[in-house]
Amino acid sequence: MSSDWFFPVKIAMPWESFRRLPRHPAYRYEYRGEEALVSGRPQYLHCWRGTTPGESGNDAVPSNPSSFLPDFGLQLLSWEEGTGTSQQKDDLLELFRESFAESPPFFALGQDEQKLAAFESFGGSIAGFSGCPVNVASFVIRQRESSLPVAALLVTLVPPGDWTDFSDSGWKAPPPKDPIRSRWGHAHLTWVFVSPRWRRRGLGEFLLRKSLSQLDDLRYEKLFSTFMLGDHASMLWHWKQKFQLLPSISSARFR
Numbered sequence: 001m002s003s004d005w006f007f008p009v010k011i012a013m014p015w016e017s018f019r020r021l022p023r024h025p026a027y028r029y030e031y032r033g034e035e036a037l038v039s040g041r042p043q044y045l046h047c048w049r050g051t052t053p054g055e056s057g058n059d060a061v062p063s064n065p066s067s068f069l070p071d072f073g074l075q076l077l078s079w080e081e082g083t084g085t086s087q088q089k090d091d092l093l094e095l096f097r098e099s100f101a102e103s104p105p106f107f108a109l110g111q112d113e114q115k116l117a118a119f120e121s122f123g124g125s126i127a128g129f130s131g132c133p134v135n136v137a138s139f140v141i142r143q144r145e146s147s148l149p150v151a152a153l154l155v156t157l158v159p160p161g162d163w164t165d166f167s168d169s170g171w172k173a174p175p176p177k178d179p180i181r182s183r184w185g186h187a188h189l190t191w192v193f194v195s196p197r198w199r200r201r202g203l204g205e206f207l208l209r210k211s212l213s214q215l216d217d218l219r220y221e222k223l224f225s226t227f228m229l230g231d232h233a234s235m236l237w238h239w240k241q242k243f244q245l246l247p248s249i250s251s252a253r254f255r
Contacts, residue, residue: 091149154191
């Protein structure tokens with residue numbers, strides 16, 4: 001998430017009230033002239049897990065999604081099937097906004113600003129600004145009756161390098177003609193999100209397992225991921241999915 005959406009806020013208050021303010025790691029808190037200045041300071045944690053079945057807790061993926069999703073009236077789509085039309089992309093952008101509405105920096109934005117932030121962040125990823133999308137390892141889940149999406153997962157390739165000191169998701173050089181086939185760079189779990197109305201049903205885990213299976217077929221041995229320091233829900237989800245934390249904290253700006 002770009003730090004550009006962490007808008008600074010000034011609040012007049014006495015020093016004693018400022019001292020009692022709850023702190024969030026994604027923000028900097030300063031006191032100047034009887035005013036509290038709160039500004040963005042997002043930091044990110046990097047982690048990884050293996051893709052091979054049996055490693056890092058990767059249990060077997062159900063070979064037939066019909067054994068799992070129809071109970072909820074849902075359907076699994078490939079990335080191309082789920083993002084092929086303008087309406088599908090618009091629906092995914094709204095799902096993205098809704099899914100992150102209570103997370104920083106979205107919780108401090110109005111709905112129109114949230115839509116712009118979603119367009120910049122997730123819309124940019126759809127356009128390939130977060131690295132080459134791995135379409136075969138990315139999926140959308142939608143409701144059968146309405147065709148509206150309820151969950152999505154996007155894997156992209158990010159530059160090769162040492163992830164213990166990773167700070168920039170931009171390509172330093174043009175990728176090969178077929179970066180996926182040549183296994184150039186790292187597979188990165190760039191986005192995974194579920195509608196608030198559909199959480200706690202295992203949809204995120206189901207999408208991850210499907211993605212891991214595809215990445216294993218492509219002979220990618222590791223899947224990397226990134227989450228914001230202080231985002232406890234994301235941290236716990238990654239821990240549950242057997243991701244291992246890398247030792248560094250950096251200010252990467254994934255879009």
